[in-house]
Amino acid sequence: MSYRINNTTIDFFEINEDITLRRVVLRNPRPKGTVLFLHGFPETLSAWKDIAEALADDYEVHAFDWPGYGLSSRPMVDRFSYAPKDYAHVLDQYIVKAGIDTSRLTIYATDIGALPALLLAVEKPDIARTIIVGDFAPFNRPQFMSEKLQNLKAGPAMEQVRANMNSNRDEILENIFTRGLPKEAQFEVSQQFRDDMSHGWSHGAMTTVDAFSHYYSHFTRDQDHFESQLARLKTPVKVVWGEKDLYIKKEMGIELAARIDAELALLPGIGHYPHLQDPKRTVDEVRASLRGTST
Template identity: 85%
Template structure:
């Protein structure tokens, strides 16, 4: 994609006393609706810049850095736990304070962004006209998750994995997006995006990995809660998944789609980050959600 966004579209937006989000907003003269993109680990809103630019002619596009990522706030854990439920509250407040018309909103959420979107939809079925999710862990199914992710959830290995990941920042940012893919399927992300993740890795006493670890320490609780509330999930949902996802196996997505009777699309040859590996497909999914 050759689309570029104007850096003037990126700024800061306070949603509470403790949290100010860095966000991107691309406005269309006559929007057919609004799309809100929610990133995963170790990303920032820069993951969506080119995709957003490709859609901005027809839609109002929003994206923000989660607390703990990019240049958004990083409150102390006694003020904000970084749990999926906390992120669901951030999402709810953002939609309300940004004055987004939920009846014309598609949420596209991946990785750590997806469970918060669904937790919010359980409580507020009209929070969006459609939600697209993929490559995340809606249920507590350790057998479908990479070992290091299993170890982040609990137990004595948690602190060790967190320390190793913090030490390996450069290696993670270099290889996380293409790990496990065959050589011919590997792809590049922009240097601008890499630089932004690197700059935003550490703010004060908290790193992106620390925020990720806090999220995982509450993950099982929030997964279990979500599973007990599945019957309340009424918002139209589509599940998409990279067939070659090394981190969270496709069986996780297939189970979610089957249990909530959602459309399930498996993307052949694609890994954990479909929006980076095949951004044109993400653009197409968003456009299709408004038809």
């Protein structure tokens, strides 16, 4: 099933027998490059709507729902583990099957989307012209993570945190984006986006929180693997981080940028979701990364 709204195509894109992704593509007859947006928890592809539309006059824009999110597939864990490494494999298959020219591609990845993008870049340095990442946990540094995220990684509290999050869907969707920000920094997201997250929360056999919890159950293993392979990361990377991030402290981004010799942009007054709080800045970052890619 697919449908078009002006130059926008929304459809379901088969990756393999277990995974079909809901995706959105904004086409351009003469694109100066391509951008692929990768969302975080508890988002869906609708997080990128305004940003994608702002870029579509010059670029081809892609976004999809990760497995376990939105309206994408949610296979049982004996078929798909929801680990960062598995998400990296899904990302690789999507880029190949969608026929994206990686020499003209920028990947913009946040939160749970960022580690898979970097894991893939370690294995395939030419997977993108540039990768922009931020507000995630590349290394196993629990001291830089919120207590709830620390507890999701391992230990006896993991199942309790998962159960509590599952029972508090409405509170999470209402407050997660602005929690910890001062009143003057509060911002609104669209009702369409909220409705899309709510509608997709329990789509299929598991909830979005279940998928998130499965991701975290493998997180330390994949963080450690990434850190052990840093010397192999050759794809140009820029790190963009909200200075007021409540969930993953800025020290994580500072260390990542230093370790891989990447440009770091610390955004004053911005929390964990820079693309929602300051979408114009995200548009500008993408345009800067793709400058000069037109043929």
